[in-house]
Amino acid sequence: MIKTDALIIGAGPTGLFTAHQLKLIGLNCEIVDNLDKIGGQCIELYPDKPIYDIPAVPECTGEELTNNLIEQLKPFNIKFHLSERVDEVKKNNGNWNVKTNKGTEFSTPNVIIAGGVGSFEPRKFTPKECEQFENKSILYSVKDKSIFKGKTVSIFGGGDSALDWAIELSKDSKVNLIHRREEFRGAQLSVDKVHELKDAGKINLFTKYQLKSVSGKDRIENIEIISDDKQTKNLSTDYVLGFFGLIMQLGPIAEWGLNIDKKTVAVDTERFETNQKGIYAVGDICSYPGKLKLILSGFHEGALAARACFKLARPDEKYRFEFTTSSKTIKDRLGVKE
Numbered sequence: 001m002i003k004t005d006a007l008i009i010g011a012g013p014t015g016l017f018t019a020h021q022l023k024l025i026g027l028n029c030e031i032v033d034n035l036d037k038i039g040g041q042c043i044e045l046y047p048d049k050p051i052y053d054i055p056a057v058p059e060c061t062g063e064e065l066t067n068n069l070i071e072q073l074k075p076f077n078i079k080f081h082l083s084e085r086v087d088e089v090k091k092n093n094g095n096w097n098v099k100t101n102k103g104t105e106f107s108t109p110n111v112i113i114a115g116g117v118g119s120f121e122p123r124k125f126t127p128k129e130c131e132q133f134e135n136k137s138i139l140y141s142v143k144d145k146s147i148f149k150g151k152t153v154s155i156f157g158g159g160d161s162a163l164d165w166a167i168e169l170s171k172d173s174k175v176n177l178i179h180r181r182e183e184f185r186g187a188q189l190s191v192d193k194v195h196e197l198k199d200a201g202k203i204n205l206f207t208k209y210q211l212k213s214v215s216g217k218d219r220i221e222n223i224e225i226i227s228d229d230k231q232t233k234n235l236s237t238d239y240v241l242g243f244f245g246l247i248m249q250l251g252p253i254a255e256w257g258l259n260i261d262k263k264t265v266a267v268d269t270e271r272f273e274t275n276q277k278g279i280y281a282v283g284d285i286c287s288y289p290g291k292l293k294l295i296l297s298g299f300h301e302g303a304l305a306a307r308a309c310f311k312l313a314r315p316d317e318k319y320r321f322e323f324t325t326s327s328k329t330i331k332d333r334l335g336v337k338e
């Protein structure tokens with residue numbers, strides 16, 4: 001049985017920063033993630049995708065953000081338990097006993113669910129023949145954008161991922177952007193940029209169209225798209241990217257007695273605690289009035305949840321807030337020499 005001040009479920013950006021905040025205030029923590037690598041959705045789904053809304057970082061990729069957060073944690077030697085899924089969370093004498101699918105057991109007063117929404121998979125294209133090309137020339141995430149250089153890429157979707165990749169790949173590829181509606185759901189700045197690139201001949205834009213069929217031998221060679229009024233177009237293409245969002249499966253978390261609504265967990269905005277004392281939720285998994293599903297929001301949520309953990313982990317001590325710029329205690333923990 002591993003005893004720790006806090007257990008974080010989820011090794012994405014929010015979980016990593018929450019661990020940093022716990023260690024800064026002198027609490028021990030360990031991290032469990034059912035993926036085989038650190039970084040969560042940033043690494044699994046869009047390691048090469050540019051991210052523009054991290055404060056003071058004009059642009060970075062999901063991989064760069066993850067690497068920087070890992071670097072920030074290096075002084076603390078955090079223990080990670082990867083490729084492990086938390087199956088059981090049970091109350092025991094004021095602590096939580098937590099058990100993973102590999103039999104690892106923890107005893108802790110604090111459990112922080114950091115964007116850990118269980119398993120997730122992309123929504124896929126409906127034509128049956130698409131299956132034979134999956135992970136070859138039909139992709140639902142981008143892990144190496146260099147494979148598209150000089151190729152024709154047909155992107156389906158109307159949200160930020162579709163828009164961002166259309167803009168990014170248009171620098172070195174021929175891009176078709178296909179969306180089933182006239183209006184896009186992504187940021188207006190990105191929508192404007194797509195139309196600017198369309199006018200410049202960098203992007204071919206097809207709205208009110210959907211995928212009808214695909215054809216090719218070992219790889220895709222052509223796709224057929226169909227409009228709302230049943231007009232069809234044939235497009236030559238080397239790759240097809242689909243960005244239709246994710247299907248979330250909560251998995252075992254649904255059995256932990258949490259207040260779950262629409263696959264999210266309600267929390268208070270003082271401690272980000274759930275309806276179960278000592279269990280917190282931060283990142284995409286939590287919900288509250290005014291919630292924004294942004295990485296920077298997850299950082300804020302994790303910082304407050306970390307400080308809420310102090311009371312349960314150190315009931316006989318009083319938490320004293322300190323600024324990192326002036327605190328000798330925090331500088332010592334970070335290994336900063338005066």
